[in-house]
Amino acid sequence: MQESVARGFRAYTAKHLDDLLRRAGLDEENRVRVRAVATVLPFRTNSYVVDQLIDWSAAPDDPIYRLVFPQADMLPEADVSRLAALLRSEASQKEIQAIAHEVRERLNPHPAGQLNLNVPRVGDEPVPGMQHKYPETVLFFPKQGQTCHAYCTYCFRWAQFIGEPDLKFASGDVASLVGYLKEHPEVTGVLITGGDPMIMGEPVLRRYLEPLLDLEQLESIRIGTKSLAYWPQRFVSDPDADDTLRLFSSVVEAGKNLAFMAHFSHPREMEPPIVRTAVERIRETGAVVRTQAPLIRSINDHPMTWASMWRTQLAMGMVPYYMFVERDTGPQDYFAVPLARGYEIFRDAYASVSGLCRTVRGPSMSATPGKVCVDGVAEVGGKKVFVLHLIQARDPDLVGRPFFAEYDPEAVWLTDLRPAFADRFPFEPSLADRVPLARRLSA
Structure with a gap:
């Protein structure tokens, strides 16, 4: 932009x-x-x-x-x-x-293996600016979208914005993205992310979106953005606002589900009248606006804050989607809320809204094995435990299967937890898999 x-x-x-x-x-x-x-x-x-x-x-x-x-x-x-x-x-x-x-x-600038574990390859060559963490979804980072209208202090992608080339992760080559997708028909969705893709003007955004519309395998295109909160003018009064909305309409007319993944962290971000106007204009294109944000100490760590956000989003025609756990990167120690407290906040907020708001999921950790949801705290066999499941996983067989972790009131991330009733979590390798083959053969 x-x-x-x-x-x-x-x-x-x-x-x-x-x-x-x-x-x-x-x-x-x-x-x-x-x-x-x-x-x-x-x-x-x-x-x-x-x-x-x-x-x-x-x-x-x-x-x-x-x-x-x-x-x-x-x-x-x-x-x-x-x-x-x-x-x-x-x-x-x-x-x-x-x-x-x-x-x-020392701040874990790339959590969940962003620089290596998720990078797609064509043959032996890595394809820059893409991640393929889950079978059906590819993330794409356009190089012109590697900034934002404003930076959140807790952003887990802060390393993209500090000017160190080795920490940047982006691509300007949409042809490589299209080529990769054609080689992987299992991919049905693309998430355009950053930074913030909506920092790009309409002509640049069009260069990335239009080539995707001819791919029959694609069912959905997602755009991850904080622009509705930090610069709603992008869809109302900016010179290319109307052209951008026409571009959105063309995505929907091509038969793709266009999901506008709006990041709202506090109810006040939705108070200005221009935000309602922007949401209305986006929805008129046929796009669905889904909302998400992390749970952040000192900013939104109260159930009524979340209940207020979800009610307002529903009233504006948006769909509450995710409450995330603050990732294990950057100033995590400053912003993190213990998982036990996070679950209580989610539960109390969830209980105080109508069923139409209960499309939201969480609290969820976007960790290395996938999106791990804290379903609650229970007593099983006389032992207090966390009940968890994977909403999304690198290994699709693990999706939706409950597992247990020992209760720890101070735990703030998956790596703080220990398995309960087992020697490992379902996504961890067995002892046999961890022992090198040569050692097993010589035993």
Whole structure:
């Protein structure tokens, strides 16, 4: 997307951060510490978020402020103090970025094997900018969509936005995508993701979507985006808004289910009237708007927040889809909610809405083996356990089969859990599979 005067879009980046932090009432010491965090994690917001969504009288505690602005305690104290000292001493950017790189490497920048486990191949050659994690679905990352209208502080794809080429994952080659799909007729759905694909103008977006419309095997095209929350003008008043909606209509007219995967993290993101207008215009194309977001401590970790979101989404014609668990990357320690508490929040919210809102699933972990859902806490054979199942899995045979983990009130991710009533989880290799073949033959 061209950030032009015609669009009216104004981005704020790290160079604007100190002035915005003054507006939030932070003193000099805290501003330096926040800027230290911003040397490690990306910062970007825009005039719509700043002027229309943030309640500056409540900053820095306002949830939308916390949604887009770094916090001084998001990273380990020693790292923040070290970087803050470099900023105070006006150290060189090379020195600052060297330390920032060290910190990033400890933050698991690519969870669930994003750089290697999910990359499709044609012969022995990897196809860049694609992931094929589940048999029926391919993810595609267009290179022009590798930014967003604003960055969420908890984003699990933060590594895409920090300017390190080795951590970027994208492609501008839609022909390779089409070729791969033709070789894999089992794929029935493509998810266009990023970054945010809706940062692209209509002519660029069209170059990626139109070649997919002639593939008979494709039943659905999904677009993952935060644009309805952070820049609804994209579908209402931007110069190419009407052309974009006509493009959406052409996808539906081609017989494809167009799923607009909207990311809403807090009810306030849906309050501006322009959001309702944008949703209406998208739905008029025949697209289905589905909603999802992670459960984030200090932003939406209350059942009534989620119930309010789901009711509002239903009233606007959107379909509640997923509550995710904060991924094991970036500032997970700052934002994570324990799985036991996450389940309670989901259950209480779910119980307080009508059946039409109960299309939502969760809390779900997008982990290496697949999407693991926490179904509840139960007592089985006198033992307190988590009850879980895989909503989606690398191994389709595991989908929908319940399994158990020992109850741990502090666990925040799948790797914190231990199997109950078994020596391994269903998706883990057996001991025989883990022992090298040579050792088994010599035994």
